[in-house]
Amino acid sequence: MSVGASPETRNPLTSSPAVNGGSTVPLVPTNTVTTATGLTVRTRIDPVLTVDDVVRQLCINLKIKEPPANFALRDETDELVTNDNLRRKIKTKVNLKLVNAPSREARETAEKLRLRDDATTLKMTLFTLQKYIREEEFAQAFINCAGLSDLITAIFSAHGNTLAYALTAMQNLMELDYGWATLDDAFIFQVVQILSSPQSLINVCRPATAILKKLVEADPTSAPGTQLAASSSRGPPTLPADSVYRYGFSVVFEQMRKGHGFLETVISRLGSADTAMAQYSMMLINSLLAHASDTRWEEFIAELERLNVRKAVVRLMSSHTIEDLTSCILDFQANFIRVTYRKKTTLVDVETEPAHAAALKAIWASSKLTELLDENGQVMKWRLLGFDSENVEQEFNEVGALGLECLRKFIQMDPDFPKIIQEQLSRPPPRRCPVAKASNDIVEMLSEHWAIFAPGYSTSTTFQPFFLDFYKVHSLATHFFIRMWGESGAASGDFTRVAALVRSQAKVALRSENVRAWHEVDHDFTECEYRGVRERQMKELEQDDDLLSKIPVRNLRAKLYKESFEFVRQQRIQCLMQGAWFVNALPEKATGSRDSTRRPNRPWRFIRLDPGLKYLHYVDSAMKFAVRSGLEDLPDRIEVAAISEIATGTCAAPPHVLRDQHDLPPTFPPVASPLSFSLLSAHEGSLADQIAPDQSRWADWTDGLNMLRRDGGHVSSKETAGFVQALTEIGLKIKLLDLSGEMVEIPSGLVAGPPPSNTDFFFSELM
Known part of the structure; x- marks a missing residue:
């Protein structure tokens, strides 16, 4: 069969001819398409067609009487075939399936959840839902047919693996910026109760923790475009009534207080033998620390201190699973720097405190x-x-x-x-x-x-x-x-x-x-x-130099340090927006086998951060080429919000890929490159495995991505840390040269005089 010409079905195990103007031209089949009834045909698909055109012609050729809009194509892993990935799947001869369209599948899934015939059907329905709900077309249809309320009902009533599938489906739905604004306090409290129970299964706790983390970060100030609006006006940002950015720390913390032993249980899971569970718990604690509201800040920090969260994190530092938790621990350190700074700048007041x-x-x-x-x-x-x-x-x-x-x-x-x-x-x-x-x-x-x-x-x-x-x-x-x-x-x-x-x-x-x-x-x-x-x-x-130890000089260094850090942060983010070429690498866990399923099809990848700082757009290629400015040449993308950790030294170059003429040939088994990094998702594993061309590019991207994350803020390379320190010291010396050149004596300390006895005074404007 040939899609794009007049096809003719033949034995699925042999090549099918294409009829063109009465003459038969043998064609090598490029894809196998299987229908829901089990019929398998080999077909050659014209790569210039859209997915809708391919589905329409398949329905005509296979004499399917239903409207083509009811159908879609998926590969063997159930990934939806789209216009963006169709050409790649044709070229790699992926086996395809003609299945229900996402919108139709969503309606049928919602109906099955509503009927709740038996436990097995519910379990299988939720298992399917957690996979498909990541697709925007499916999610929109699922929300439009009131599927969200049925999913919430399942979360309130299910147990075991069924509950794990339901929570994972909700977690995946919440990756969208719409559709879950109706989640109420009762739902949040239910998730808190699930997490508060020490008996809850690990595969239940992981998505439940991720849901709470998402709710904590969904505060009004985090909505797209509100930061600029807030900076130009003095009032809080105005959001649409259906905005999902209506939660935040205070809403979640109010329910956390009702859950008996909630924080204690979350902190205890930092010592879990399951690394992913420890990572999820660390990420939730970091989000709570980063978004704690002023009204609840002291209460929350006091509770963390009472539960000795710092000691639990120190224990993690010596854990054998530390490689997967490094970024989370550095985030925690950065968050506690903020906590310590806030305490230091909070004046002691016996009357009001x-x-x-x-x-x-x-x-x-x-x-x-x-x-x-x-x-x-x-x-x-x-x-x-x-x-x-x-x-x-x-x-x-x-x-x-x-x-x-x-x-x-x-x-x-x-x-x-x-x-x-x-x-x-x-x-x-x-x-x-x-x-x-x-x-x-x-x-x-x-x-x-x-x-x-x-x-x-x-x-x-x-x-x-x-x-x-x-x-x-x-x-x-x-x-x-x-x-x-x-x-x-x-x-x-x-x-x-x-x-x-x-x-x-x-x-x-x-x-x-x-x-x-x-x-x-x-x-x-x-x-x-x-x-x-x-x-x-x-x-x-x-x-x-004794001069550097004086208090005014130390205060000046602190001010310059902050300015230097922000300057380097902006520079790193600009590097991400310019984009760079990387080698598509083999994850370390997959490097021991020559037939690894994770071996990349194309060795090179160009990545660029979009101006909105929301997505990493990329393209995979067999060779480097001149990438135009903008995003037109970069069809695929990774959501920055989905990146939970930037792990370093995690992957190796695939065979037969040299980054430059000075690069040494790869060895077998491959050895993890010190210039490699992986973008890890909390629930999907690795989103990307890359090797930078040099140390500078590696530092730009690993630190730039860490500084970009909402729960990040730390740096991971000595190069970036060195830049901040160098800029601070250079700035300090320049400032001191201005003073020492004028022979100005810098006192060791400044003593403030007594406060005015009344308010009958004014500040003179000196000319």
């Missing part, structure tokens, strides 16, 4: 001190702990609620705290170590060490387990400060000197934290003697 008042009350009670009067008859309370004044709120101005929490944790971790304070009070006032002031200085020092300069910026390319145990490091460093104060015989004017000594030791103790053990850090803070630390510090001072 009951938690702050309770913390200060607990600190004072733990000290077991009583108020005294100084020589001027003024009450001494907080000064006994080592603050400079009795205005305790002002004492925490630079470190905020983070400093308050650290001091409280420090006291909780050390039952001998009252003895420490009594020992200091037994000394002459000039010789007393200001413990509380030292605690705040340690907070500032650790914030600088881990670059907690601004929300949303992190250039760490490795795991930071010590950062995730911030309070423990703070406690060790504060004890070290107190010990150095005593061993050095310091007096009240030596605070800056001792603080510099502690900074020097912290750099040593916290070095290479992704490979060092806790006992080594503990040893560096507890066992090192003053003399050895001082000698090393003196050598460092010979090489360092």
